Amino acid sequence: MFREWEYWGRGVPGFGDPGAGLLILGLAPAAHGANRTGRVFTGDRSGDFLYRALFRAGFANQSKSVKRSDGLQLKDVYIAAAVRCAPPANKPLPEEILNCRGYLVRELDTLRPKAVLALGKIAWDAYLDVLKADGTIASRSAYRFAHGTEVAFPENMPRLFGVYHPSQQNTQTGRVTEAMYAKALERIKSFLEF
Numbered sequence: 001m002f003r004e005w006e007y008w009g010r011g012v013p014g015f016g017d018p019g020a021g022l023l024i025l026g027l028a029p030a031a032h033g034a035n036r037t038g039r040v041f042t043g044d045r046s047g048d049f050l051y052r053a054l055f056r057a058g059f060a061n062q063s064k065s066v067k068r069s070d071g072l073q074l075k076d077v078y079i080a081a082a083v084r085c086a087p088p089a090n091k092p093l094p095e096e097i098l099n100c101r102g103y104l105v106r107e108l109d110t111l112r113p114k115a116v117l118a119l120g121k122i123a124w125d126a127y128l129d130v131l132k133a134d135g136t137i138a139s140r141s142a143y144r145f146a147h148g149t150e151v152a153f154p155e156n157m158p159r160l161f162g163v164y165h166p167s168q169q170n171t172q173t174g175r176v177t178e179a180m181y182a183k184a185l186e187r188i189k190s191f192l193e194f
Contacts, residue, residue, distance in 0.1 A: 011100075014080035014107055015040050021076045021192045022059070023113040023158070024050075025104070025123040027165060028083035028092055035086040039068045040079050049166040050079075050119075053178060057185035076192065080107050082126035097126055105130055108158075115188055116158045120165030121145040127160060147176065148184060161188055 012029040029035045033044025041047035042065040055063035059077045083092040084100045118124035124145040131137045136157060143151055149162040163184045164176040
């Protein structure tokens with residue numbers, strides 16, 4: 001199906017508005033999505049779900065992303081991943097997450113977002129590990145992940161929001177729906193506009 005595509009086989013950078021108020025943090029590049037196209041959440045079904053939701057919420061200029069040159073522009077959103085290379089079986093090892101943490105730290109320092117949206121527990125924990133490493137929190141245990149969770153940290157720290165990852169495993173079983181994402185994104189948008 002993708003015979004003419006040159007697979008990157010290397011790290012996939014973040015993508016989006018450099019002045020973003022919202023950083024969306026995913027798990028890792030999909031082997032036949034971002035790893036193939038070179039842009040996070042592009043060319044796979046998780047991305048189809050996510051970009052449709054972002055478009056409906058007014059964070060994207062179009063509802064679909066199939067390749068880097070498709071004209072997609074994000075508004076007030078930057079998307080990154082906790083792990084920058086496609087991990088085997090889509091299950092990164094703790095050391096892989098740790099190896100990629102520096103990229104996330106630099107993005108947070110550069111963007112200084114007002115909010116972080118973690119797509120799933122691995123992204124949630126990766127962000128909390130950044131806060132633990134810099135001394136903002138003592139432990140992750142006080143911050144349990146669940147869809148729709150929201151955590152306010154001390155002043156000048158991004159507010160953390162959590163939603164289930166838009167994987168096929170979650171979207172096809174109804175564990176996460178477009179209505180659930182719409183509600184979460186509306187809440188984030190209200191927070192950003194306040």
